[in-house]
Amino acid sequence: MTGKTKVGFKLSAIAGAAALLLTACGGAGVDAGSTASAASTGAPCGSYTIAMHAWVGYTASAQVLTNVGKSLGCDIKQVKLDEAKTSYDAMESGTVDLIVEDWGGGRWKDWVDRGAVVDLGSDGNVGQIGMYVPKWMAEKYPDITDAANLNKYADLFKTPESKGKGAWLEGPPGYTTIGEKLISANKLNYTAINVGSEQALIDAFTKGTENKTPVIGYWWTPHYLLAKLGLVRVNFPKSTWTDAAKADGTTDYPASDLEKLASKKLATSGDAFSKLVTNWKWTNDDQNAVASDIDGGMTPEAAAQKWIDAHADVVASWTK
Amino acid sequence: MTSSHSAISVRNLWQVFGPNPENIIGSPDALLPRAELRAKTGNTAAVRDVSFDVAPGEVFVVMGLSGSGKSTLVRCLTRLIEPTSGSVVMDGEDVLQANGSRLRELRRTKFSMVFQNFGLLPHRRVIDNIAFALEINGVKKSERHARAQEVVELVGLRGFEQAYPEQLSGGMQQRVGLARALAVDPEVMFLDEPFSALDPLIRRDMQNEVIRLHKELGKTMIFITHDLDEAIKVGDRIGIMRDGAMVQIGTPEEIIANPADEYVADFTRDVPKSHVLTLRTIVRPQADGESVSGVSLDAKTIIRDATDAVVNAGGAVTVTDNGQSIGVITANDILRIVGSGASA
Amino acid sequence: MSSIVEQELIPEAKKTIPRGWIFAGIIVVWAIIGKIMNGKYTLAVNLADQTKMSASINDWANHLGQNRQSNPFFVYFITPVREFISGLVDFIRSVISVPLAHSSIPMLGWLGIFAVIGFIVFITSNFRQSLFAMAMIFSVGALGLWTQSMDSLALVLTAAILSLIIGIPVGIWAGLSDRGLAVVTPILDLAQILPTLVYLAPVALFFLIGPAAATIATMIYTIPISIRLTAFGIRGVPKSPVEASVSMGTTKWQLLRHVQLPMASRTIVLGINQTTLAALSFAVIATLIGAPGLGDPVVQALVLRNVGDGAVAGLAVVLIAIMFDRSTSATLKKQGIYVPPSEKAIRNRRIGIGIFGAITVAAIVVSRQFKWAAFFPESINVSKPIADFADKFTSGAVDHFGFATTGLNTLITETILNPLESLLTGTPWFITSLAIVAISFLLGGARSAIVTTILLLAIVSTGLWQDTMVTFTQTIVATLLTMIIGVILGVWIGRSERADKVLRPFLDAGQVLPAFVYLIPMLGFFGPSRFTGIATGIIYSIPIVVKIVGQGIREVPVNMNEAAISAGSTKWQQITKVQLPAAKNSLLLATNQGLIFVLAVIVIGGFVGSGGLGYLVLVGQSKVEMTGKGLVAGLAILLLGVMIDRIAQYTVRRNSAPKQ
C-alpha cells in the first residue's frame, strides 16, 4: 500500500516538473525557423480542415486548395470523411470547414437553413452521373448505348451475385444513385448490386476492358478514368429531376454544378483562405489533369503543385 | 443463573431461511421436522426457539451435527444474520434492537469473532490484519501497531508481523485470526469451529492457548465445535443442538452422565467416560456386608485419577463430599466405566 | 462412468432422429410453398423507397437536427456533453498528436511520447514490459503511422478512462446490490448482442459526426465490459473475509475500500485491460463517425481495395493492442501476488524510477527542441516492404488460386447462399415466418417460439423484411461454415496439446483485430460479393468458436474417454460418440457466440457488397434522405440479433446436458 502511494506521489511530482519545464521553455524550439514563411504574407490566416471524400477528383481539388492555402500561410488540415450528411454534421460540430465538391443538388438545404453550412456556389466543375459500359462492348453491340435495348443483353451480365438477372453495378453508398428506380421504371431485367466503393467499380471496369468481360456500371465525370478507359455512356431519356429523392426512375441522371460548401467560420472569416475558397473555380479538364497524375503514382501534393506551377495566372486570379 | 447476571442471555431465538419466514414462527408448521418443513413451505428452520444464558467469564460450547444450526446461531448472536425473532441481551442491552451505528459500535468494542475459515485479508500483512479492527475504529497507526504487536506476542507469532497470510501455515493463519479477535480486547468472543481445519498437534496447542487466554484474560466465550474432546477440554458448559433446537445444556459431566435423549447419548458414546466423570456419578450406597477399606476420596475426583487408589485399596472406597461420606465405590464399578470408555 | 456414456448417448440418439425428420419436413414444405407462391407477399422494398416507419423516423431525425440549437435537451445536455468530451479528446490530441496552434508539433514530440509511454508502463508494471511497450510504439512509427496511432491512442485513452469512470462505480453497485445487478444485467446482455455498426448512426444523430460521437459510441461498447468485470470481481470476493470484516464493525464504505476493492482489484484490472482493448478495436470502426486515427487508413484501404495498406494499418492496430495487453497483464500478475518485495528491490525500483523519470523529462525537452526528436524519422519506414509483401501475397494468391477462390465463392453462393436466400426472401413472409417459428419451436420449445413470433412481427413492422432476411441468410450460412471449421479445429486443439500450442497464438491475435481489418484481404480474395462478408464473418468468429469447443473437449472427463477406449472404439467413434456429445454444452455455447460474432461482421459486409441491412445502415449514414431508413435498418439488425440470440439461448437451456 505504502509503496503505491509513494509511486503515485513520484509520478505526479514528475508530471508537475515536466509541465513546469514545458511552460518554462515556451514555444517549441522545433518551430524556430518555420514561423517566418507564415509571417511573410502579412495577413494572418486561420486554421481550417478540409473534409476529404473518397474519390480521386475530389482529392485533386482539395489538394490544390491545400497547397495554395498553405503558401498563403494558412494552417490547412485534411480529414477523411464520408460524403454529405456525415460531413455536414461534422461541419456543424466544427470538425471540418470545407467541402470542395458536393454533388448533392441541394441535399444540404437543412444545414444551410439553420446556418451550419454555407453554400459558396459552383466550383466550376460540372458533374454527370450515368450508366457506362466498356468501349469494346459499345463497339461490339452498338445499340447497347440505348437503354431501351438493355434487356436484350441482360444475360451477358449474369453473375452469381445477380441471381439470374444482369448484374448492374451500382454506385457506392452515399453517392447519388437511382439504379433500382431506373431498373424498375424501365422494366429492366437487372439486379442492382452494391459493390461498396469507387475502387470496386474501377476494378470492375478495368478488368472488363482488359479481359473483355461484359460489365455495366455506375460512373461519372469529371473523372480521369472515363478518358483513360474510354467508357461509353448508356443513354436513358433526358433527365427531368434534380433531387434524387424525387426522381421517378424513368429518366437519366442530370448534369449538375458541383458545389463548394463551407463552415460558417470559414465563410465569414474574410481571411486569405476564405477569399481563396470563394474565388476558386476550375474546369473538369483541370481536375482530370491533377487526378490522372495522382492515379499515375504522384503524391497528391506533387500533382497539385505541378498544376499550380503550370497555371500561375489562374492561381493568381483566385488569390487576389 | 438469571439473565441479569449473564454476559449473554438468549431467549426464544429463531432463524428461518426462505420465503416469508415470520409466518412460520408460531404456526403449526414450526413444529414440523426440518425436512418436512422444507418440503412443505420451502423454508429451513436453522435455529428454532433457542434459549440459554452464558455467565461472565464462562466458556460456553455449542455442539451438534453438521447442519444443526451452530454457525447460524452464532451469526445470529452477532447479527451477521438477522434473526427472524427472539432476543439476545448482552449487558442488559438487546442486541437485536440496536440500530446500524450502535451495532457497529458493539462489534467494534464489545465482541469479536474467530472464523472457521480464518477470513483473513490476503492483501494485508499480518500486523495490518490484526490491527484492522482498530484501524476501522480510527485508532492512530502507531497506537494500533503497538497494540497489534502485543497480541502478536500473545499468540506466539513474533517475527511474522510483516508476512502476508498466504506465506503462513494454516495453524499460523488461525492464530492471526485469533489475534485479530483479541486485538480489540472484547468482552465476549465467538469462536466458530476455530480449530477444525488444523492438524491434531497444532490443534492441541491452540486449545491450550484458548484455555490460557480464558484463564489469563477472563474472556466470556461461545465456542463451537464438532469435537466432544475439545468441548470437554475447553468448555465450562456444553449446549447440544439438533435440527436447530438446543436439546440439552449442562456441564460435560452432566451431559455424559445423563444424556437427555438418544441423540445426545450417541454424541457422547465415544468419549472415555472415566476421563470426564467424577466419583459422584458412580457412587452408590454401601451394600450389605461389603467390606470397606480405610481409603476415602473426594466426590469431585475424576474417575481416571481415582483408579489407582481404588484398585489398590483392597475393598470399597468411601466417597466424601465436604468431608461427609455419601457412599462407596469398588474397583469393579470403576472397571465398568473404564471398560465402556475403552470400547471407543 | 460408462453408464453416463450410455445415458448420454442412447436417449440422445433416439431423440434426434425424429427431430431431424421434422426439421427436414419443415424445410421441404416451406420450399414447396415457396415455389408455388414465389415472389408473392415478399414485402420487397426498393433501396430508395421509404417504409412507413423509416419515413416518420426520417422526419423526426430532421426535426431533431433543426432544433439542435433551441431544444433544451440539446442545449443543456447533449451539446455540453459533446463539447466536454471533444474538449477532452482534443486536449489529449494536443499533447500527443495534433500540432498546437502556431506550432508544427503537439506538446510532445515523438521522442517525448515514446519515453513517457515507456515510463508509465515501467511504473505500472516493470522494466521488461516498458522496453516491450516502447518497441511496439516505435514499430508503429516505423510503419509510417505515427500520427494516426497517436490519434487513436488519444481517442482510446479518453474513451477507456471515461468508460472506467462510469463503468467501475456502476459495476461496484451491481456487485454489491442484487437490485443493481438486476437493473444492469439485461442492458449488459443486450450490449453483447448489439452489432457495433448499429449504434453509430443514432450516436451521430445526437452528437454529430466527430471525435465526441466516436468516443461516445466507443464508450457504449466498452462501458458494459468494465461494468461486467467489476461486478464480477466484487461478487467473486470470498465471503469469509467480508463476513469477518463486517463482524469487526466496518461501515459499508470501509468494507468496500479496505476489503472488497483490494480483493477484486485483479478482476478490475482485467476489466481495464479488456476495456482498453475493446476501445482500440472499436476505434477503427468509429472512424465512420469521425474518429481520428488508425481507422482512417483501414477504411481508406478498404475503399481503395488496397490490401497492402490495409495490412500495414491492421498491423499497427495489433501492435498497439499487444502493447496495451502486455502492460496491463503484467500489472495483473503483480496484483495477484501479495508477497512483498525485499527492501533492496524497493530501493532499486526507486532508483529506477528516478533515473527513468529523469530520462523521460530529458526526452520531452529534447523532443521539443530538435527536429529529429520531434517528428518520427521518415527514413525509418518499413511500411512499403510490408505492404508490398501483403499485396504480392494476395495478388499472387488470386493469380494462382483465383480459380479456387472464385470457384469457392461461386460454389457456396450458388449451392447454399442463393437457394437459401430465395427460400427466405422469395417465399411469402408469413410462410417464412411460420417456418422460422416452427424451427425455433423445435430447437428451443414453446417459449422460444413465442419470442421468435413477436420478434418476427416486429421485424415485419419495420418494413425491412426483405433486407433482414438477406442478412439472416448470410448469417446462417456463415455460422454453418464457421461451426464446421470451428468444430474440426476445436476438436483438434482439444485433443492435442501440440495443436493447441500451435494454434493458440493465432487465435489470440485473431481476437485482437477489429473485424473491419479482415474485410480488406477477403475483399482482395473474393471481390465485392456476399461471400466476402461471409468469409470475413467466418474468419472473425472462428477464434472464439475454436476456443470454446476446444475447452469443452478438454473438459470431457478422462474416465469417460478411457471407458470408451477400453470398450474398443476407434478414434473417430471416440470423437463422435463420446467427446462431441459430452461437449454438447460447449458446442451450443460456441454456436451462440458464433452467431452473434458472425452477425456483427455480416452487417459491416455492407462495405463489400453484402447488401441487406448493413448496406442500408451505411447508406443511411451518408444520405440525408436515407437517415431514417438507416436507423430503422439498425433497429431491424437489433431485432434480428435478439431473435437469433433468444433462439440460441432457449436451445442451450433446453438441450444442455446436466452438469457432471
Ligand SMILES: Nc1ncnc2c1ncn2[C@@H]1O[C@H](COP(=O)(O)OP(=O)(O)OP(=O)(O)O)[C@@H](O)[C@H]1O
Ligand atoms: N443462507 C442460508 N439460506 C438458506 N439456508 C441456510 C443458509 N445458511 C444456512 N442454511 C441452512 O441452515 C442449516 C444450518 O446451517 P449451519 O451452517 O448453521 O449448520 P452448522 O451447524 O454450522 O453446520 P456445520 O457443522 O457443517 O458447520 C443448514 O440446513 C443449512 O442448509
Ligand SMILES: [Mg+2]
Ligand atoms: Mg458451521
